[in-house]
Amino acid sequence: MNSKFLITNSIRFVLLIALQILLLNELPLGRVYIMIYPLTILLLPVFTSRLVVLFLAFFTGLIIDIFSNGGGLHTATLTAIGYSRSYILDTFQPRSGWDKLDVPNVSQQGVTWFFYYSLIVFSLHHLLYFFLEVFSFANFFSTIFKTIISLFGSLLIVWMISLFFMRNSRE
Amino acid sequence: MRSIYYLFTRFYVAILFVLLEIFALSLVFKSHKYQEVRFLNTSGNFTGTVLEYVNGINTFIHLGKNNEILLEENTQLKKLIAYQNQYPGDSSLPRNSSTYHFDYIPAKIVNNTISKSINYITIDKGSKEGIQKGLGVISSNGVVGIVTNVSENFSLIMSVVSVKSLIGVRHKNTNALGNLRWNGEDPYTLQIDGLSKTLPIKKNDTILTAGFSSIFPPNIVVATVKKLEPDESTSFYNMNVRLTNNINTLSYVYVVKNEKKKELDTLQMQMINE
Numbered sequence: 322m323n324s325k326f327l328i329t330n331s332i333r334f335v336l337l338i339a340l341q342i343l344l345l346n347e348l349p350l351g352r353v354y355i356m357i358y359p360l361t362i363l364l365l366p367v368f369t370s371r372l373v374v375l376f377l378a379f380f381t382g383l384i385i386d387i388f389s390n391g392g393g394l395h396t397a398t399l400t401a402i403g404y405s406r407s408y409i410l411d412t413f414q415p416r417s418g419w420d421k422l423d424v425p426n427v428s429q430q431g432v433t434w435f436f437y438y439s440l441i442v443f444s445l446h447h448l449l450y451f452f453l454e455v456f457s458f459a460n461f462f463s464t465i466f467k468t469i470i471s472l473f474g475s476l477l478i479v480w481m482i483s484l485f486f487m488r489n490s491r492e
Numbered sequence: 493m494r495s496i497y498y499l500f501t502r503f504y505v506a507i508l509f510v511l512l513e514i515f516a517l518s519l520v521f522k523s524h525k526y527q528e529v530r531f532l533n534t535s536g537n538f539t540g541t542v543l544e545y546v547n548g549i550n551t552f553i554h555l556g557k558n559n560e561i562l563l564e565e566n567t568q569l570k571k572l573i574a575y576q577n578q579y580p581g582d583s584s585l586p587r588n589s590s591t592y593h594f595d596y597i598p599a600k601i602v603n604n605t606i607s608k609s610i611n612y613i614t615i616d617k618g619s620k621e622g623i624q625k626g627l628g629v630i631s632s633n634g635v636v637g638i639v640t641n642v643s644e645n646f647s648l649i650m651s652v653v654s655v656k657s658l659i660g661v662r663h664k665n666t667n668a669l670g671n672l673r674w675n676g677e678d679p680y681t682l683q684i685d686g687l688s689k690t691l692p693i694k695k696n697d698t699i700l701t702a703g704f705s706s707i708f709p710p711n712i713v714v715a716t717v718k719k720l721e722p723d724e725s726t727s728f729y730n731m732n733v734r735l736t737n738n739i740n741t742l743s744y745v746y747v748v749k750n751e752k753k754k755e756l757d758t759l760q761m762q763m764i765n766e
Contacts, residue, residue, distance in 0.1 A: 343546050346605060347550065347603075347604070347605075348607075349606060349740045349741070350607060351606070351607065351678065351679055351680070352607060352677065352678065352679060353607060354607040354608065371505045372504070372505055372508065375505060375508060375509055375512065379512045379516070382516070386519075387539055388539055388542075388543070389605065390603075390605070390612040390614075390648065392519060392520060392522075392523030392610075393516050393517070393518075393519025393520040393522075393523060394520055396515075396516035396519065397513060397516035397517050397519075397520055400509065400512050400513055400516055401513065403509075404505070404506075404509040404513075453520060454608065454609050455609055455655075455676065456520075460675075460676065460677075463676075463677055
């Protein structure tokens, strides 16, 4: 079971990072910046060690930064997400608590649960990213607007991907 | 000692998080402060090569449009040659003007973004071809940006669509000087400040490069006026302009090398020092 987790998670990391760098970074969408790479951290099994999650988040952010001239922005935001993930999972845990083999994805936890979970994590990530990018509260509403439209785009793609893979895993 | 050990075992994830975050944030602060210091960038050999490979597809998609742009440029150059042959003594022509010695290095765009507050473009020419930090970059119908990082085979350009970009421009009809900058909002709309509201400026007027710096050659068409209104509190116009080139779909650019840049710069520095 462990090696199966390792393989599926590694493949997911590579595919999501490739999708982000090669396709989503190149999209000519004006001020909308679609970021789906936090999904790599989001979908790790619940009982992945917090240290591993933190390091994975840090290095994923670093890779995204190197390929998109981010100058540390992606690293800083994703590391924060990696750290706060366990607290978010704690507040979102099912009534019976987390089970040893639980994965926080659509197929196991259901559509509504995943909707709120991804909404919280992506909102946090996008807010951090865009405010760190402009580095001031001067154009507060313009930054908020940018965050919201980008968040909408990112979540749309995230949910599409999740629903697509949900059907596959049930077969 | 024991309590420190206890603290460490209890909070090692938090401590590590703080350390990693400090490292990441220091990168962010540095890249905010000095735009040319980017430790993480796409001008590296590995990243450049990967992106170059991927960009082949992008180039293919825009092939038709690029052919059109090149054809247009060719026509204009042909007209210029014809004019030069007809009036060989005209001193307004670049060939005869002794102040400007510009050399152009053609390059292909490998990576390009437009959705950030500071946008970078990676091109496939580097120090091997003689590209240096600080050179200007133009396309066939407008300005693109300034070189900020150079590796052996690739370079990084900070595009004009960046909040830190500042380029001297001139209004074509009145010759008044202003600064082209971007407020970070709509990537297709840039701002010009420093143009006095007493000037007769109209919508759709042309904006050219000023040509006083040694970075860009003079009289390159940069933008057209999209919207203008006099600012209530100052004596200047609030002006929105639209770039003449679409930075987003560019595939080829020219790096401008001024052979007299060094001479000009040292002379100007001397004047400032005295």
